[in-house]
Amino acid sequence: MALGETAGAEYLPSNYRFEIEKTIRQIKRRGSKKIALQFPEGIIHLSTVISDIIRCSTEVESVTILSDVVYGACCIDDISSHLIGCDLLVHYGHSCLFEVPKCLVGVVYVFVEVSIDYAHCVDVALKHIDCSNLSVLGTIQYSSVVRGVRKGIEEARTKLLGSAEGEGVPPTEVKIPRVMPLSVGEVLGCTSPKVQTENVLFIAEGRFHLESVMIQNPTRKYYRYCPATKTLKTEQHDYARFLSIRKERQAASRAAKSYTVIFGTLGRQGGMLILQRVLASLVERGAPHTTVYLSEIDNETIASIDKDSAVIEIACPRIAIDWGSTFTLPIITPFEYFTMIQGIEEYPMDYYKKEGRAQPWQMLR
Template identity: 40%
Template sequence: MHDEANIGDATGAVIVKAKPERKVFRPIKTISRVPDELMNDVELNAALKILPSNYNFEVHKTIWRIRQNKCKRVALQMPEGLLMFSITLCDIIEKFTDADTVIMGDVTYGACCVDDFTAKALGADLLVHYGHSCLIPIDRTSGITVLYIFVDIKIDPLHFIETVKANFPNTTKLGFVSTIQFVTTLQTSANELRKDGYSINIPQSRPLSPGEILGCTAPTIVDVDCLLYLGDGRFHLEAAMIANPEMKYYRYDPYAKELTQEM
């Protein structure tokens, strides 16, 4: 009897089965963390004071990515509500990198509207897409690197939490949804409310973040009494209303600090 590595033929000769050489490929090490030297750059941090402090444009990460990739032209794409900050962002990027910038002025309709074709036609080697999550995978773009900046917006979570407490008893089963700008506040607020006995359901439609909804995408939510949307406007909320037609809906406007029932 021969072992598994040895096989006998008709002549009785023993043929030794060759074992393939196992090759181990180690992942290429890349530095993804922004260096402290850049994070603590006095001149850069002074320039960032022009931008609103509660808007996280992740400028340090953007500059680090541009330097790493040695980009020569960077295209900036953002929704209309953020275009007012585009000139400032361009000035900062051009001052602290060797790249020039292009502001893409066409209307951005949402997370599905990554204009990689135009950016490439403009000669850009990096497209920075602001205000939306990574709905389009970065390996599905037309030969151009895409950097997603969510633009997390800090708001007063305490007022939101106290508003929920004042309007809903802790026996109410609540569903929380929002846009990408406020999902961090949504999670923080939900954790605090759970400490007071609230049942909070934060649904997820992959590949979106937990609690995030789009104007075209919202999950079906079960086992909740009502749905509370954190955000301004009704556009995104209406997607959740269509997906959950038999539910009560409320909207908390983080700018006006008002809670309204939506029909």
């Protein structure tokens, strides 16, 4: 163990940045005694190691590992942490979405950035992608990799432009788009930036977050680099089919005789301001409706609702987008509800967007 390294940290992956020392400093500074830890599925196997490190390095009375599923940053569970008597929640693997001052307990976010040797990504991108017209994006774990890849591509092409082989090669400015309040280059499954370039290089191990960008920007060319397998793949999304399905669900909801509004209680997935706006709109329309509070939306629950009803889900919009056609009733997002009259022309992924014109379906407005 290196001098100054926290005892036990050697049992954690060396390329994962768990910010152990920062966490310990925060616990000591706040005088926290009862700690809750929250992990996404991909790293929860390391939770007991981190719990032991905290116990051995501080004077806390207890460390509780929350076991409810964590799909994303929206699942931050300060409410459960408060109810079980904790005074500090450490949330791993996601960026800060819900405003910390509004949380019921103190919150520390640890992004868990993953460091990799991104030279291979730069090499394959230069070989297979038109990098003169390129944006680079990724999940929050790879934010430093996104910046490094951009720098590597720009440096390589600048060197090429100064050589004999660079004659006629267009100049390069690799872009890293941003939508507030997310970090530069960060993408969520429900929120992604507008892209102005023809090509997009996305750094992630799966497609879920990339699909958000593809829906937001349906005319771009997409490439996904997987750091785990060191592979570069072209990715496609059938936007026309997707839009057709969502329009059909929206039309079926418009014809419904009543509405069931489901407010998601998993973490902070549900937006109270959105709920208020949806209910006010239903009252104004004179539409019969019922409000239900649920932590999970499943087929059994949907099947128990009156068959002449439609469901408006104020939770993760990807439930309706990805799985909506599998339910027995039409299930729509707040965006699809508020555009029910005029219909959908294009599909924004701006659920957490906090810039530009405010929209009634946005979480932070």
